[in-house]
Amino acid sequence: MTTPAHIREAEEASAAFQLALAQIGVETTAEALELWESVNPARLAATAQQWLDRAVQLILTRRRQSRALAMAYYRLARALRTGRTVADPTLPSPRYVTLEVLRGEFRALAGVESDLPPDEVVEPSDEPEPEPGEPSEPIDEDRVPVEEIEDLRAEEERREREAEEEARLVLDALGPANIERQLEDLGDDRLEELSAREVDELREQAHAKAGARQAAAASRVARNGGRDLIKAAGDRDERVLGYVRLSRTGTPCGWCAMLLSRGFTPKSGPYRSQSSAGPTRQELVAGTAADVDRYHDNCNCYAEPVYSREQLNNSPLFALNRRYAQEWPRVTRGTSGRDALSVWRKYIRSQQD
Structure with a gap:
């Protein structure tokens, strides 16, 4: 089923996936930094909780995006390398799908165009596969069998629950708690010796440092949505x-x-x-x-x-x-x-x- 052209396409898809996943990280970082501006270092108790709730939702939204990207990549790459793809556990799936459908799903989410000529589009089919031992024609690249990965949906949901807990823990530690630690390290005596303007400047410096840390962590946890999806699918995929x-x-x-x-x-x-x-x-x-x-x-x-x-x-x-x-x-x-x-x-x- 697979040909040198299919293998080259799989290699190109891998590079496109990595680039698109990195772009999700860049966008998450920018959004996290913008959201961080709502935290007032002089009024942490009054502003931190609302920021944390919104920041966690930002990460979960971006994780969904990276998971969808990874699922589309996994389905396409598996088809190109093995001649068979897997079902997306979040969507109804036919028994067969075309390579062009898989390419279209991935291109849309990765934001890339393909230089390869489009295949003749064949509608997905629910026609059952031949039973073992029955004669069958070689697999047509426009009629790729769709296989199920057991318990993938449940595993995704478990990982998302863990990710939400991780996001709250990490953002609090690297954000508001980080500001508090930086100021505590200066000591009360040192702060009392400074003017109000100098204390405000120190708070702003601590705010900027903490902002960079929490934004980088937000990007990592968001991109891990895609990484986790590939790991969860691969662990349960008999062909991996x-x-x-x-x-x-x-x-x-x-x-x-x-x-x-x-x-x-x-x-x-x-x-x-x-x-x-x-x-x-x-x-x-x-x-x-x-x-x-x-x-x-x-x-x-x-x-x-x-x-x-x-x-x-x-x-x-x-x-x-x-x-x-x-x-x-x-x-x-x-x-x-x-x-x-x-x-x-x-x-x-x-x-x-």
């Missing part, structure tokens, strides 16, 4: 073997470069559900809760599903992973643990200067 972490920019931080160097991770490996990992408050605030969510603020990585050994060994998407996998043992030779990571980070910075 595992994942490879990708960097959109190609210039990851040292930590992410270390994770990229690990290459392929089977589904039974460290990619696991956040609930089973038991994230601490500190991990949630830092954005490193559970291995599946190892995305720090301003991180442009995501985990790409792998459907075959051929994809793993030959996909140009994984070129940076292969390079880092070769460089890691050479760069960190004679070191281990934190020392190895420190040496590696210095090396990555030197390569990007």
